[in-house]
Amino acid sequence: MTFEFTPLGVGAAIPIAGRHTSAHILNIQDQIYLIDCGEGTQMRLEQLQFRRSRIKQIFISHLHGDHVLGLIGLVTSFSLLGRDIPLSIFGPTGIKDFIEANIKYTHSHIPYELNIHELDPTVHIHIFENQNIDVYTIPLQHRVPTCGYLFREKQRLPRINIQKIEDYNVPKTAIRGIKMEGDDFTTEEGKLILNSELTLPAYPTRAFAYCSDTAYSEAIVPIIKEVDLLYHEATYLNRHQKQAEFSMHSTAQDAATIAKSADVKRLLLGHYSSRYLHVDLLRDEAQYIFPNTDLAIEGDVYKVPLEKNPQA
Amino acid sequence: MTFEFTPLGVGAAIPIAGRHTSAHILNIQDQIYLIDCGEGTQMRLEQLQFRRSRIKQIFISHLHGDHVLGLIGLVTSFSLLGRDIPLSIFGPTGIKDFIEANIKYTHSHIPYELNIHELDPTVHIHIFENQNIDVYTIPLQHRVPTCGYLFREKQRLPRINIQKIEDYNVPKTAIRGIKMEGDDFTTEEGKLILNSELTLPAYPTRAFAYCSDTAYSEAIVPIIKEVDLLYHEATYLNRHQKQAEFSMHSTAQDAATIAKSADVKRLLLGHYSSRYLHVDLLRDEAQYIFPNTDLAIEGDVYKVPLEKNPQA
Numbered sequence: 001m002t003f004e005f006t007p008l009g010v011g012a013a014i015p016i017a018g019r020h021t022s023a024h025i026l027n028i029q030d031q032i033y034l035i036d037c038g039e040g041t042q043m044r045l046e047q048l049q050f051r052r053s054r055i056k057q058i059f060i061s062h063l064h065g066d067h068v069l070g071l072i073g074l075v076t077s078f079s080l081l082g083r084d085i086p087l088s089i090f091g092p093t094g095i096k097d098f099i100e101a102n103i104k105y106t107h108s109h110i111p112y113e114l115n116i117h118e119l120d121p122t123v124h125i126h127i128f129e130n131q132n133i134d135v136y137t138i139p140l141q142h143r144v145p146t147c148g149y150l151f152r153e154k155q156r157l158p159r160i161n162i163q164k165i166e167d168y169n170v171p172k173t174a175i176r177g178i179k180m181e182g183d184d185f186t187t188e189e190g191k192l193i194l195n196s197e198l199t200l201p202a203y204p205t206r207a208f209a210y211c212s213d214t215a216y217s218e219a220i221v222p223i224i225k226e227v228d229l230l231y232h233e234a235t236y237l238n239r240h241q242k243q244a245e246f247s248m249h250s251t252a253q254d255a256a257t258i259a260k261s262a263d264v265k266r267l268l269l270g271h272y273s274s275r276y277l278h279v280d281l282l283r284d285e286a287q288y289i290f291p292n293t294d295l296a297i298e299g300d301v302y303k304v305p306l307e308k309n310p311q312a
Numbered sequence: 313m314t315f316e317f318t319p320l321g322v323g324a325a326i327p328i329a330g331r332h333t334s335a336h337i338l339n340i341q342d343q344i345y346l347i348d349c350g351e352g353t354q355m356r357l358e359q360l361q362f363r364r365s366r367i368k369q370i371f372i373s374h375l376h377g378d379h380v381l382g383l384i385g386l387v388t389s390f391s392l393l394g395r396d397i398p399l400s401i402f403g404p405t406g407i408k409d410f411i412e413a414n415i416k417y418t419h420s421h422i423p424y425e426l427n428i429h430e431l432d433p434t435v436h437i438h439i440f441e442n443q444n445i446d447v448y449t450i451p452l453q454h455r456v457p458t459c460g461y462l463f464r465e466k467q468r469l470p471r472i473n474i475q476k477i478e479d480y481n482v483p484k485t486a487i488r489g490i491k492m493e494g495d496d497f498t499t500e501e502g503k504l505i506l507n508s509e510l511t512l513p514a515y516p517t518r519a520f521a522y523c524s525d526t527a528y529s530e531a532i533v534p535i536i537k538e539v540d541l542l543y544h545e546a547t548y549l550n551r552h553q554k555q556a557e558f559s560m561h562s563t564a565q566d567a568a569t570i571a572k573s574a575d576v577k578r579l580l581l582g583h584y585s586s587r588y589l590h591v592d593l594l595r596d597e598a599q600y601i602f603p604n605t606d607l608a609i610e611g612d613v614y615k616v617p618l619e620k621n622p623q624a
Contacts, residue, residue, distance in 0.1 A: 015354060040355060063418055072381055102414070106375055107376060
């Protein structure tokens with residue numbers, strides 16, 4: 001029941017030594033999703049030993065170079081590597097022209113099914129689902145059309161209460177119906193046992209929100225309410241707040257204020273300005289407002305644990 | 313009197329661990345030129361401690377992604393870094409659309425002077441000069457419009473013959489005219505000393521040719537005749553010759569045959585197919601035909617020495 005987030009690049013606009021531009025892997029139940037795709041993402045995937053071919057969906061927040069300039073290399077390398085399964089790319093208006101024009105300019109041929117989904121980044125809508133998750137856009141406030149993404153696990157099935165199964169001698173063949181269909185069970189003695197007695201509540205679902213790049217925006221609070229993990233950009237320290245406002249980025253304290261308002265479980269900062277060689281102060285400023293804050297470190301894995309004993 | 317070539321990436325189409333896509337720095341008399349610009353070039357420049365801002369000219373061979381996908385990141389990072397000196401980019405037809413469209417798609421603004429020179433890659437012409445060098449195109453045979461580049465030092469001035477200057481008591485004030493203008497000198501006793509006695513022949517000029525990507529093409533031999541250093545792509549071993557022909561690439565032996573025909577001083581192989589984890593055999597196959605062959609290694613510096621004692 002994996003649910004983990006791995007930043008491949010935590011830098012802002014300009015790559016500097018040891019800090020790459022934005023790209024992130026989200027692994028939910030062993031499906032991996034790529035979020036943003038800065039220059040060099042295909043190399044980062046290789047360095048961190050993620051199999052590129054496992055990516056089936058890519059979510060792009062906006063078309064600034066530090067979030068998108070690795071996309072054409074990745075898409076065309078997929079061709080050269082013989083990919084034959086579909087790839088879906090989600091991103092704000094303009095992404096289709098960007099991809100299609102560059103495929104043409106670089107004389108590339110895409111033999112696999114490439115589905116590009118242009119999104120309206122000003123609205124919060126459901127854009128993707130598979131058997132495990134739903135994905136929604138998060139409208140962000142930046143200099144160009146930008147959206148974040150909310151990933152939420154689908155409601156799980158109730159768990160089988162092993163003790164009760166033994167107590168009532170429930171045969172194995174009946175268990176699937178009890179779990180999947182909500183069946184009740186009748187014992188050999190003719191006693192009806194309700195489904196609610198044979199099962200335990202499902203584990204709660206987990207959620208992750210990705211918010212980059214954005215100015216401070218309280219409008220996102222209801223959308224990301226109580227998520228387990230919030231990645232929020234924190235380009236600047238307080239002392240550069242004017243620069244943050246001018247460039248429509250957030251300070252670490254902006255990120256922490258949003259995390260507190262939304263009552264999230266954990267905040268992860270990233271997208272650090274290249275002017276800061278050391279970023280501990282970003283964490284310090286955020287923790288003053290929201291203590292459960294960490295700095296995203298490239299290649300580290302941030303796990304979202306399953307709540308094993310819910311009081312539901 | 314520097315003249316040295318540094319490969320930043322020696323891989324072919326797909327980047328693999330430890331092998332980047334095509335990009336190279338040529339340093340001639342402390343001016344640095346970038347030749348091709350695969351994805352991640354700006355990071356490679358930083359890793360190898362080349363100051364990006366020193367680049368004033370970029371030469372692109374063709375618009376396949378492994379030679380050009382780092383260009384937009386570099387050009388836009390120059391903006392963010394406050395560049396205010398001009399940048400010239402040379403490349404085959406199509407490069408202007410590629411750059412201008414991507415500047416638009418990525419919402420970028422280029423505040424410095426950006427001069428894009430579209431070239432006809434089917435002809436051998438002079439395209440650039442400064443006080444040190446002349447640059448010419450080399451028509452190559454590839455699946456898309458492609459040209460190599462020939463860099464040749466300009467004719468130098470004759471050297472002052474220190475011994476004769478002392479013998480004839482030539483004052484310092486006269487030396488500039490003797491060296492720069494070819495002046496003769498008249499001694500205090502009225503004896504005319506010809507310029508040819510006061511000077512030694514200039515050091516010979518050096519030349520470097522870059523030929524990637526290309527099928528075997530004897531047409532380039534007269535253009536690259538007797539260059540000091542030839543970089544020639546060598547994507548394949550002999551046993552993959554059919555693949556080389558199909559994809560319009562060269563084998564290592566193709567490169568060596570061209571080097572031998574052109575009587576170059578030294579051959580450097582590069583652009584190795586990702587199918588070869590070890591490339592020694594490429595060198596072995598080339599050396600069988602042209603012994604003075606080396607493998608381009610990323611980050612290594614290949615110097616072209618000045619011939620200090622010419623017999624001219």
